[in-house]
Amino acid sequence: MALVELERDRVAEEVKSRAETGESPIQILEECRRGMTIVGERFQKGDYFLAELMLSGEIFKGAMAILEPYLAKVGPSKPLGKVVLATLQGDIHDLGKNIVAIMLKAQGFEVHDLGVDVAPGLVVEKVRETAPDFVGFSVLITTAFDSMKQAAAMLREAGLREQFKLMIGGGVTTTVVKDHVGADFQTTDATEGVAYCLDVMRGG
Numbered sequence: 594m595a596l597v598e599l600e601r602d603r604v605a606e607e608v609k610s611r612a613e614t615g616e617s618p619i620q621i622l623e624e625c626r627r628g629m630t631i632v633g634e635r636f637q638k639g640d641y642f643l644a645e646l647m648l649s650g651e652i653f654k655g656a657m658a659i660l661e662p663y664l665a666k667v668g669p670s671k672p673l674g675k676v677v678l679a680t681l682q683g684d685i686h687d688l689g690k691n692i693v694a695i696m697l698k699a700q701g702f703e704v705h706d707l708g709v710d711v712a713p714g715l716v717v718e719k720v721r722e723t724a725p726d727f728v729g730f731s732v733l734i735t736t737a738f739d740s741m742k743q744a745a746a747m748l749r750e751a752g753l754r755e756q757f758k759l760m761i762g763g764g765v766t767t768t769v770v771k772d773h774v775g776a777d778f779q780t781t782d783a784t785e786g787v788a789y790c791l792d793v794m795r796g797g
């Protein structure tokens with residue numbers, strides 16, 4: 594696959610032409626995500642270095658920019674609920690979070706994205722300000738697990754935790770991490786996360 598081989602121009606061309614011919618943008622994005630997993634494996638084995646890892650991130654971002662308008666057309670635009678998203682302190686990975694943000698927006702959610710390397714205190718402030726239905730943490734570095742746990746504890750102490758559902762997502766998450774953080778939901782698939790939000794909003 595072109596992304597795994599880090600062929601920037603070919604990825605952009607393929608993504609664009611496939612989206613133009615009406616292929617599902619979610620499916621194209623999912624294929625790119627699988628490519629990133631292979632890049633990660635190559636990095637782990639020492640076949641790729643940090644420069645390649647960074648380039649893969651740039652290529653992925655380019656693909657997302659091409660797909661965003663197509664994704665925005667997928668769902669209705671009636672506001673459904675509010676979501677605060679963040680990648681917490683110690684972690685700067687944001688590709689997965691950005692996908693979730695785009696897909697939630699496509700379904701009509703109002704998304705407040707705090708970005709990466711976010712201090713737990715900032716999450717508390719944003720939740721107080723926006724009163725979201727969901728808070729979502731994205732994580733790819735195991736050392737950021739404790740930042741998520743700390744943010745959840747601070748939200749409890751502030752008396753805000755009962756007002757929203759807490760979701761966590763990202764390639765390294767498991768149900769064990771979910772319990773460690775005290776989250777309500779965990780996934781390694783943005784589509785599942787969006788389905789969960791829709792379910793909750795429909796009273797499921």
Ligand code: B12
Pocket residue numbers: 626629630632633634636637643646647648649650683684685686687688689690692693728729730731732733734735736760761762763764765780781782783784785786787
């Ligand atoms: C690209 C990448 C980078 C890029 C990030 C670019 C960016 N803007 O994000 C760069 C080069 C900057 C980078 C840096 C580093 N990285 Co890196 N990186 C990756 C790589 C190859 C891909 C990650 C990715 O974007 N995947 C694609 C996305 C789309 O998948 P995803 O995040 O899982 O998201 C999906 C779902 O999980 C879900 N989702 C995600 N979040 C959320 C949130 C919610 C609420 C919901 C509902 C769903 C959801 O939706 C998405 C779509 O389905 C992974 C390898 C891997 N196997 O994951 C390593 C990896 C994560 N990196 C790793 C490492 C070690 C690093 C560095 C420490 C390297 C270094 N020596 O400096 C630094 C970390 C710096 C830091 N403090 O964060 C390790 C982490 C090991 C660990 N267990 O902690 C990995 C696993 C590579 C490896 N095998 O060693 N990295």
